[in-house]
Amino acid sequence: MGLRLLRKILVPFAAIVVAASMATLLMGRSHVASPTSTPSPSQFSLTAAGSASRKAQLQTGYQLFQVHCSFCHGTRADGSTGIAPNLQGLGPGVVQLWLRTGWMPLKTPGAQPDNKPPAFNDTQIREIALWVASLKKGGVPFPPKLHLNKANVAQGFSLFTLNCAPCHTITGAGDALADGYHAPPLKAVTRHEVYEAVRSGPQNMPQFGPKNITPAQLRDIIKYVVKYIKHPVSPGGISLGGVGPVAEGFVGLFIGVGGCLLAAYWVGDRTERGSEEDQGSGEGPAGEREASHA
Amino acid sequence: MIDNLYQWTDKRLNISGGSRKLLNKIFPDHWSFMLGEIALYSFVVLVATGIFLTLYFVPSQHEIVYHGPYLPLDGQRVSEAYASTIRLSFQVRAGLLMRQMHHWAANIFVGSIVVHMCRVFFTGGFRRPREFNWIIGVNLLILAIFNGFLGYSLPDDLVSGTGIRIAFSILESLPLVGSYLAVWLFGGNFPGTAIIPRFFIIHVLILPAIIAGLIGAHLFLLVKQKHTQFKGSGATEENVVGAPMYPNFIAKTQGFLFLVTAVTALLAAVVQINPIWQYGPYKPYKVSYAVQPDWYMGWLDGALRVMPSWEIVFPGHMIPNAFFPGILLPGLTFTILMLWPIIEARITKDDVEHHILEEPRNNPLRTAFGAAVLAFYFVLFGASATDVLANYLSVSLNTVLVTFRVLVIAVPLVVFPITYKICVELQHQHRPSKTKRHNIVVRSPEGGYSTIEVKPRPGDERTHLPPIPVDAMVLVGPRTAQAADGASPTNGTDGGRVRGIFKIPRTYR
Numbered sequence: 001m002g003l004r005l006l007r008k009i010l011v012p013f014a015a016i017v018v019a020a021s022m023a024t025l026l027m028g029r030s031h032v033a034s035p036t037s038t039p040s041p042s043q044f045s046l047t048a049a050g051s052a053s054r055k056a057q058l059q060t061g062y063q064l065f066q067v068h069c070s071f072c073h074g075t076r077a078d079g080s081t082g083i084a085p086n087l088q089g090l091g092p093g094v095v096q097l098w099l100r101t102g103w104m105p106l107k108t109p110g111a112q113p114d115n116k117p118p119a120f121n122d123t124q125i126r127e128i129a130l131w132v133a134s135l136k137k138g139g140v141p142f143p144p145k146l147h148l149n150k151a152n153v154a155q156g157f158s159l160f161t162l163n164c165a166p167c168h169t170i171t172g173a174g175d176a177l178a179d180g181y182h183a184p185p186l187k188a189v190t191r192h193e194v195y196e197a198v199r200s201g202p203q204n205m206p207q208f209g210p211k212n213i214t215p216a217q218l219r220d221i222i223k224y225v226v227k228y229i230k231h232p233v234s235p236g237g238i239s240l241g242g243v244g245p246v247a248e249g250f251v252g253l254f255i256g257v258g259g260c261l262l263a264a265y266w267v268g269d270r271t272e273r274g275s276e277e278d279q280g281s282g283e284g285p286a287g288e289r290e291a292s293h294a
Numbered sequence: 295m296i297d298n299l300y301q302w303t304d305k306r307l308n309i310s311g312g313s314r315k316l317l318n319k320i321f322p323d324h325w326s327f328m329l330g331e332i333a334l335y336s337f338v339v340l341v342a343t344g345i346f347l348t349l350y351f352v353p354s355q356h357e358i359v360y361h362g363p364y365l366p367l368d369g370q371r372v373s374e375a376y377a378s379t380i381r382l383s384f385q386v387r388a389g390l391l392m393r394q395m396h397h398w399a400a401n402i403f404v405g406s407i408v409v410h411m412c413r414v415f416f417t418g419g420f421r422r423p424r425e426f427n428w429i430i431g432v433n434l435l436i437l438a439i440f441n442g443f444l445g446y447s448l449p450d451d452l453v454s455g456t457g458i459r460i461a462f463s464i465l466e467s468l469p470l471v472g473s474y475l476a477v478w479l480f481g482g483n484f485p486g487t488a489i490i491p492r493f494f495i496i497h498v499l500i501l502p503a504i505i506a507g508l509i510g511a512h513l514f515l516l517v518k519q520k521h522t523q524f525k526g527s528g529a530t531e532e533n534v535v536g537a538p539m540y541p542n543f544i545a546k547t548q549g550f551l552f553l554v555t556a557v558t559a560l561l562a563a564v565v566q567i568n569p570i571w572q573y574g575p576y577k578p579y580k581v582s583y584a585v586q587p588d589w590y591m592g593w594l595d596g597a598l599r600v601m602p603s604w605e606i607v608f609p610g611h612m613i614p615n616a617f618f619p620g621i622l623l624p625g626l627t628f629t630i631l632m633l634w635p636i637i638e639a640r641i642t643k644d645d646v647e648h649h650i651l652e653e654p655r656n657n658p659l660r661t662a663f664g665a666a667v668l669a670f671y672f673v674l675f676g677a678s679a680t681d682v683l684a685n686y687l688s689v690s691l692n693t694v695l696v697t698f699r700v701l702v703i704a705v706p707l708v709v710f711p712i713t714y715k716i717c718v719e720l721q722h723q724h725r726p727s728k729t730k731r732h733n734i735v736v737r738s739p740e741g742g743y744s745t746i747e748v749k750p751r752p753g754d755e756r757t758h759l760p761p762i763p764v765d766a767m768v769l770v771g772p773r774t775a776q777a778a779d780g781a782s783p784t785n786g787t788d789g790g791r792v793r794g795i796f797k798i799p800r801t802y803r
Contacts, residue, residue, distance in 0.1 A: 114688075152369075153365050153366050154365065154366055154367060154368050154369045154370050155369075156366070157366035157367065157370070157574060158370060158574070161452065161574050161577075161580045161582070162579070162580050165452075165580070165581070165582040165583065166581055166582065166583055167583055168583070169582055169583045169584040170452060170453070170572065170573050170574065170582035171572055171573075173584070174685065175583050175584045175681050175682070175685050176681050176682075176684030176685040176689075176690075176691045176694075177691065178690075178691055178692060179690060179691075179692060180689075180690035180691075180692075180693075182684075182685055182688075183583070224366060228366055228572075232569070232572055233364065233569075233571065233572070234566050234569060235383075235384075235390060235566075236383075236390055236394055236565075236566030236567065236569060237394075237563065237564045237565045237566045238564060238565045238566060239566050239569070240565065240566070242572070243584065243682055244453065244584060244585065244586055245453075245568075245586045245587060245588050245589065245592070246586050246589070246592065246678065246679040246682055248401070248567050248568070248588070248589070249401065249588060249589025249590075249592060249675075250589070251561070251565055252398060252401030252402060252405060252561075252567075252589060253401070253405050253589060255561060255565075256398055256401055256402040256405065256557060256558070256561050257332070257401075257402050257405035257406055257409060259557040259560075259561070260332040260336075260402060260406060260553070260554050260557050261329070261332070261409070263550065263553035263554065263557060264325045264326075264328040264329065264331070264332065264550065265325045266325075266553075267325070267328065267546055267549060267550050267553065268323060268324060268325025268326070268327070268328050268546075269322075269323035269324045269325060270324075270325060271324075
């Protein structure tokens with residue numbers, strides 16, 4: 001049953017993949033990566049150079065988009081009402097963010113997508129983003145080279161507290177927002193994702209333009225996130241997931257008080273009391289008696 | 295030499311006479327009598343580590359520019375209180391360990407008070423004549439919670455600052471006097487610059503002094519009124535069975551002091567608590583999501599969260615929403631808790647002195663009530679983590695909130711009958727003294743049923759011991775009143791019946 005269902009899904013999918021690969025081969029590309037293989041850096045630089053390869057990139061992006069995205073977003077990426085938004089003019093940065101985080105392709109329509117392993121490798125994502133961007137100018141560009149050496153991490157911390165912590169929490173652990181939305185954790189983000197998310201404002205997140213957060217300030221925030229949110233300084237020991245006093249309370253009660261209770265149980269007398277059998281049986285093991293209450 | 299010195303001192307201060315009684319005080323052996331000691335010793339740890347912390351902490355909201363090894367704060371404007379706590383954590387030798395020990399000890403302090411209180415409640419240890427000690431204990435709990443909150447607020451970090459803001463608003467919600475009270479306590483409107491110094495002096499001087507005094511009163515009453523005890527092993531309403539203060543109990547309790555300290559130190563060395571450098575300094579215009587207080591304030595935070603947004607308007611005066619969960623709930627909680635011995639005595643019309651504790655199963659009504667109340671506060675505590683739960687379970691926050699509104703009513707209603715039933719069942723449990731007769735049920739050829747009584751199983755025969763022969767008993771006390779008057783023969787028999795007080799020989803016990 002399950003096998004047949006699997007075959008039903010896999011066979012057309014495989015056919016699509018083969019067709020797409022054939023198409024790219026016919027276009028004269030020497031390196032074709034299947035959706036699951038990872039690109040080598042040399043491959044990336046090779047395809048990024050020159051206008052002829054640029055055309056090839058656009059063509060592959062077009063192919064991939066038609067196969068994987070056009071079902072909802074339309075063949076010209078202009079969306080369909082009530083199902084998928086218009087992608088034209090959003091810019092390549094937005095497309096790259098949504099594909100690299102695995103938010104797209106969507107698992108189930110309607111809900112806020114979760115982070116999952118991306119369906120394409122970085123080269124393919126760049127190709128799709130380039131093709132979408134070629135339809136209309138504007139929007140969020142690819143992140144520039146982010147030089148973080150001179151960025152001010154203290155300024156970044158202050159700006160993070162002001163702009164990011166109200167949803168992502170001060171430790172970047174992420175949390176649930178109202179109506180089923182959530183602010184995802186920032187423990188695994190890359191510097192490019194932070195840039196794209198801040199500039200584009202995906203989902204419930206507000207959009208911060210360059211007049212709100214200047215490029216220098218954004219670099220400060222990114223430096224704080226990739227250095228201190230991803231690798232928090234925890235000299236005090238186990239950090240309990242950075243969710244604060246609720247976790248600490250449970251540890252304090254169950255391990256702290258619980259440990260003391262075990263110590264009391266160890267030191268004290270453990271015989272069961274109160275049975276009527278026990279009552280008349282004379283002196284106990286340490287049967288010293290005190291004078292009467294009267 | 296030492297002996298001479300002692301003699302000299304004793305002749306003037308009479309130490310021996312007074313301490314003889316104290317050294318002979320009997321402590322019950324059972325481990326459940328050591329729960330209060332956990333609280334006592336974690337208080338000792340709190341005082342010891344707290345003194346260390348005061349040496350480095352600067353209780354001031356004056357703003358300075360921080361410079362230090364933690365780069366994300368380097369150059370930020372922070373209060374002196376925050377900067378000194380950061381310095382204490384990163385630059386003072388053993389400073390972070392002491393801070394974490396202090397914080398964990400606070401969690402253990404309040405937790406062990408609650409556990410100790412549960413033991414006293416469920417065994418009826420608060421009944422006459424110990425009502426006063428119960429009331430002192432409840433006051434200790436309130437002060438411990440309050441002082442814990444103050445200490446949590448002192449570092450002036452982002453998370454605790456949010457807590458102070460909530461406290462200010464709750465205080466303001468008090469009808470008529472609230473706003474005056476809040477402004478009076480904070481020395482102006484929130485946040486001002488006075489609250490950290492004021493909290494500091496209350497936290498390190500005023501409340502610890504009151505707590506220490508109340509602990510003294512608690513222990514004084516304990517010695518004066520003597521311990522309660524479980525029945526068994528010769529324990530009666532008239533005596534206390536256990537080990538004397540010296541030498542047995544002193545040794546045990548000293549060891550226990552070290553054990554409690556060890557648990558606290560171990561926790562402080564291994565698990566991080568309240569990493570305020572990750573939170574940053576408090577600024578009134580900044581806030582972090584997922585902010586909760588420490589667990590002992592958590593039930594109040596949970597109550598604030600689940601409370602529906604009702605506001606009652608008297609003519610000309612509105613009672614703010616925060617009043618009900620923020621002031622009315624804790625007010626009612628602690629009033630009822632404090633008056634519980636009197637309330638229960640009224641209900642049960644029980645006005646007799648009790649020194650033997652009840653087993654929880656033998657008072658199912660009280661046990662069920664207590665369990666339901668505990669469940670209520672536990673659900674409220676859980677409600678303080680609505681966002682954390684919603685995030686982990688990937689459920690809508692709104693759903694979680696509504697669920698908790700239902701649970702906070704439903705769970706106690708479910709816990710009450712279940713606990714009651716468990717208690718009643720436990721009363722009928724198979725225990726050594728309540729061996730049931732074993733019967734065999736047989737069916738006759740006509741279809742009727744009848745039972746045949748059989749011999750008890752091996753090991754159960756002791757419930758059917760033969761009576762002790764009269765001859766074996768040894769006359770120890772005076773005979774009956776009659777006999778003592780000399781009105782009847784004094785040879786130990788009276789018309790064939792033996793009268794007087796007899797000792798049962800050991801072989802027959």
